[in-house]
Amino acid sequence: MVVMKMKFPFQKRVKLAQGLWLLSWCATVAGATTFTLGCVLKTELRRRAEVMDNADIHIVPNTLMIVGLASLGINYFASKICQDALDAGRFPRWKNFLKPYFAASCFFTVLMLLAVIMSYAMKGSLESSLKIGLRNGIRFYKDTDTPGRCFQKQNIDRLQMEFQCCGNNDFRDWFEVQWISNRYLDFSSKEVKDRIKSNVDGRYLVDGVPFSCCNPSSPRPCIQYQLTNNSAHYNYEYQTEELNIYLRGCREALVNYYMGLMNTIGAGVLSIFILQGSVLVSLRFLQTAMEAVAGKENTEIETEGYLLEKGVKDTVMEYLNPVLKFFLLTNQVEEGATTSGATPATT
Amino acid sequence: MALMLVKFDLKKRVKLAQSVWFMYWFAVLAGVLVFSMGLFFKIELRKRSELMDNNESHFLPNLLILMGLIACGINAFGGKVCYDSLDPTKFAKWKPMLKSFLVFCVVFNALLFVTALLCFLMRIPLQFTLAEGLRNGMKYYKDTDTPGRCYMKRTLDLMQMEFRCCGNDNYRDWFEIQWVSNRYLDFSAKEVKDRIGSNVDGQYLMDGVPFSCCNPSSPRPCIQLQMTNNSAHYSYDHYTEELNVWKRGCRDALLSYYGGMMNTIGALVILVIMLEIAVTVGMQYVNSSLSTLANPEDPESESEGWILEKTVKETFTDIMDKMKAMGKGGKVEEGGEAAVATVS
Numbered sequence: 001m002v003v004m005k006m007k008f009p010f011q012k013r014v015k016l017a018q019g020l021w022l023l024s025w026c027a028t029v030a031g032a033t034t035f036t037l038g039c040v041l042k043t044e045l046r047r048r049a050e051v052m053d054n055a056d057i058h059i060v061p062n063t064l065m066i067v068g069l070a071s072l073g074i075n076y077f078a079s080k081i082c083q084d085a086l087d088a089g090r091f092p093r094w095k096n097f098l099k100p101y102f103a104a105s106c107f108f109t110v111l112m113l114l115a116v117i118m119s120y121a122m123k124g125s126l127e128s129s130l131k132i133g134l135r136n137g138i139r140f141y142k143d144t145d146t147p148g149r150c151f152q153k154q155n156i157d158r159l160q161m162e163f164q165c166c167g168n169n170d171f172r173d174w175f176e177v178q179w180i181s182n183r184y185l186d187f188s189s190k191e192v193k194d195r196i197k198s199n200v201d202g203r204y205l206v207d208g209v210p211f212s213c214c215n216p217s218s219p220r221p222c223i224q225y226q227l228t229n230n231s232a233h234y235n236y237e238y239q240t241e242e243l244n245i246y247l248r249g250c251r252e253a254l255v256n257y258y259m260g261l262m263n264t265i266g267a268g269v270l271s272i273f274i275l276q277g278s279v280l281v282s283l284r285f286l287q288t289a290m291e292a293v294a295g296k297e298n299t300e301i302e303t304e305g306y307l308l309e310k311g312v313k314d315t316v317m318e319y320l321n322p323v324l325k326f327f328l329l330t331n332q333v334e335e336g337a338t339t340s341g342a343t344p345a346t347t
Numbered sequence: 348m349a350l351m352l353v354k355f356d357l358k359k360r361v362k363l364a365q366s367v368w369f370m371y372w373f374a375v376l377a378g379v380l381v382f383s384m385g386l387f388f389k390i391e392l393r394k395r396s397e398l399m400d401n402n403e404s405h406f407l408p409n410l411l412i413l414m415g416l417i418a419c420g421i422n423a424f425g426g427k428v429c430y431d432s433l434d435p436t437k438f439a440k441w442k443p444m445l446k447s448f449l450v451f452c453v454v455f456n457a458l459l460f461v462t463a464l465l466c467f468l469m470r471i472p473l474q475f476t477l478a479e480g481l482r483n484g485m486k487y488y489k490d491t492d493t494p495g496r497c498y499m500k501r502t503l504d505l506m507q508m509e510f511r512c513c514g515n516d517n518y519r520d521w522f523e524i525q526w527v528s529n530r531y532l533d534f535s536a537k538e539v540k541d542r543i544g545s546n547v548d549g550q551y552l553m554d555g556v557p558f559s560c561c562n563p564s565s566p567r568p569c570i571q572l573q574m575t576n577n578s579a580h581y582s583y584d585h586y587t588e589e590l591n592v593w594k595r596g597c598r599d600a601l602l603s604y605y606g607g608m609m610n611t612i613g614a615l616v617i618l619v620i621m622l623e624i625a626v627t628v629g630m631q632y633v634n635s636s637l638s639t640l641a642n643p644e645d646p647e648s649e650s651e652g653w654i655l656e657k658t659v660k661e662t663f664t665d666i667m668d669k670m671k672a673m674g675k676g677g678k679v680e681e682g683g684e685a686a687v688a689t690v691s
Contacts, residue, residue, distance in 0.1 A: 211561045214558045
C-alpha cells in the first residue's frame with residue numbers, strides 16, 4: 001500500500017522542479033550555516049577546556065560539523081537531479097544513484113535531529129565535567145611554580161572576572177583549599193604556625209577569597225579576607241552582605257552560558273532540519289513522478305508521485321535486509337553445513 | 348592645449364561609462380563605510396563619556412557621519428548620470444548640471460581630505476580631556492551614595508580591569524586621594540584618627556589601591572594595601588615587584604585605544620579619497636568626451652576627452668579673471684550711480 005500518493009500533471013511537475021531547485025540552494029546555504037554553528041560551538045568549548053575534565057561534550061559540535069558538510073553534498077546533488085529531471089533523456093542516468101542517495105540523506109538528516117537532542121541530553125555530563133575541572137583548578141590555584149599548572153591561577157582569575165562568579169558551588173569552596181602558595185607564607189610567624197596546626201593536613205586555610213571574586217558593583221571597597229568575622233571590618237555583616245563578592249558559583253555560571261548557547265544553536269538547527277526534510281520529500285515526489293514518464297512517447301502526461309512504494313515497515317525491511325544478510329551470512333553458511341553433516345548421519 | 352587628452356570612439360566611450368558606473372557603486376559602499384565608522388566612533392565615545400567628564404568633543408564623529416551621507420548621495424547621483432550617458436536623449440537632461448556637479452565633487456574631496464587630517468590631529472585635545480576626566484573620576488570613586496556619581500566606582504573598576512591599567516599616570520595616583528568612603532571608616536579607631544590627623548585636608552590617605560588594579564598574571568595573591576611597606580608582607584620588595592598590579596596608567600591605555608581607532612579611520616578615509624578622485628576624473632572624461640562629438644547627430648563619431656580644457660595655468664588665470672569680472676561688475680554699477688548723482 002502506497003504512502004502519500006499525489007497526482008502530478010505536467011505543469012505541476014515543472015513547478016515542483018523549479019521550486020526544488022531554489023529550495024536546494026537555500027538548503028546549501030543552510031548547510032554551510034550548520035557547519036559554521038558547529039565551529040562556533042567547538043571554539044567556545046575549547047576556550048574553557050582547562051576547567052573541563054573530559055571532552056565528551058565535543059560530540060555535539062563535531063556532529064553538527066559533519067552534518068553541515070554532508071548537507072552541502074546532499075543539496076548539491078539534489079539541485080543537479082532536479083535540473084535533469086525535466087529532461088527525459090538525461091534523467092535515467094540518475095536511476096541507480098538514487099536509492100543509496102536517499103538512504104544516506106535520510107541518515108544525515110536524522111543525525112541533525114539527534115545532534116539537537118544530544119545537546120539537551122548531555123547537560124548532566126557537561127555539569128559533572130565542569131565540577132571536576134573547577135575543583136582541580138581551585139586546588140592547583142597556588143601552584144604557579146609547577147610546570148603544567150602555572151597558568152591555573154591566571155585562568156581561574158580571568159574566568160571568575162568574566163563570568164562574574166566565585167568558586168565551584170559558591171565562594172565557600174575557597175575556604176577549604178589552601179590557595180596561597182607556601183613561598184609567600186612566613187613560617188616563623190605565630191599566626192601562620194597556628195593556622196597550619198589547626199587542621200589535619202597541615203594546610204594554611206583562610207576564610208578569604210582571591211581578588212577576582214570581588215564585585216565592582218559593591219558600594220564599599222572589596223572585603224576579601226576575614227569574610228566571616230564581622231568585627232574585623234567596620235559596619236560589616238557577612239550574613240546580609242550581598243554585593244561584596246560574587247555569590248554565584250562558576251559551575252552554575254558556565255553551565256547556564258553553554259546551555260544558552262546550545263539552545264540558540266539548537267533552534268537554528270531545527271529549522272534547518274525542517275528545510276532539509278522538505279527538500280528530500282520534494283525530491284522523492286519528483287523522482288517517482290518522473291519514473292512513470294520514462295520510456296513514454298508523450299512526456300506531458302499526468303503521472304502519480306508517492307513517498308514510499310510499499311508501507312513503512314516493508315520499506316524499512318527492504319533496506320535492512322541486505323545489511324542483515326551481510327551480518328547473518330556467515331551464520332547461515334555454518335547452519336547449512338551442520339544440518340547437511342547431521343542428515344547423512346541420521347539416514 | 349588640453350590636459351591629458353584622450354581620443355574616444357564609441358566602443359571606448361561605452362567601456363569608459365560602464366567602468367565609471369561600476370566604480371561609482373564601490374564609491375557608494377565606501378560612503379556607507381565612512382558613515383558606519385563615524386557612528387561606531389560616536390558610540391565608543393559615548394560609552395566612556397563619564398571618564399571624560401562628559402566634556403568630549405563629538406565634532407569628528409558627527410563630521411564623518413555627514414561626509415558619509417553626502418558621499419552616498421553624490422555617488423548614487425553620479426552612477427545614475429553615468430548609466431544614462433550611454434543614451435544621448437537621457438544624457439541631454441543631465442548635461443547642464445554636470446559642470447557644477449563636478450566642481451562640487453572637487454570641493455567635497457577637499458573636505459574629505461580635511462576630515463582625514465582631523466582624524467590624525469584629534470589625539471591632542473583628547474589627551475587633555477582624558478587627563479581631566481580621569482582625575483575627577485578617581486576623586487568621585489568613593490561617592491557611591493551621591494546621586495549622579497554612584498556608578499563612578501563601578502565604571503572605574505570595570506575600565507581598569509578591561510584596559511589593564513591603574514590610576515591616571517600610574518598606581519601612585521590612588522595614594523593621593525581618599526578612595527574609601529567615610530561610611531566604612533571607624534572614626535573611633537586610633538589608626539583612622541592618626542591618618543586623618545596626618546594631612547591638611549583631613550583625608551584618609553593610604554598606600555593602597557582598589558582590587559581592580561590587581562594583575563591576574565601575578566604568581567602570588569594580590570597585594571593591594573600597604574604597598575610601600577616591605578615588612579608588611581613576606582618576601583616582598585615593592586621596588587622590584589612588577590607583576591603585582593598593573594603598571595600602566597589609564598590615560599595612556601585609553602589614549603592608545605582611541606588613537607589606534609582614529610588612525611585606522613583616518614587611513615580608511617584616505618583610501619576613500621583616492622577612490623573619489625578616480626570617479627571624479629572618470630566622470631570628467633565622460634562629460635568631455637560626450638560634449639566634443641565630431642558629428643553631433645551621429646552617436647558613433649569620434650570625440651576627445653580631457654581633464655581640463657586648457658592647461659592648468661590658463662585655467663587658473665581664467666578663474667581669476669572671472670572672479671575679477673564679478674568684482675568689477677559691482678564697481679561699474681557704483682560708478683554709473685555716482686555719475687548719475689554728479690550729473691543731477
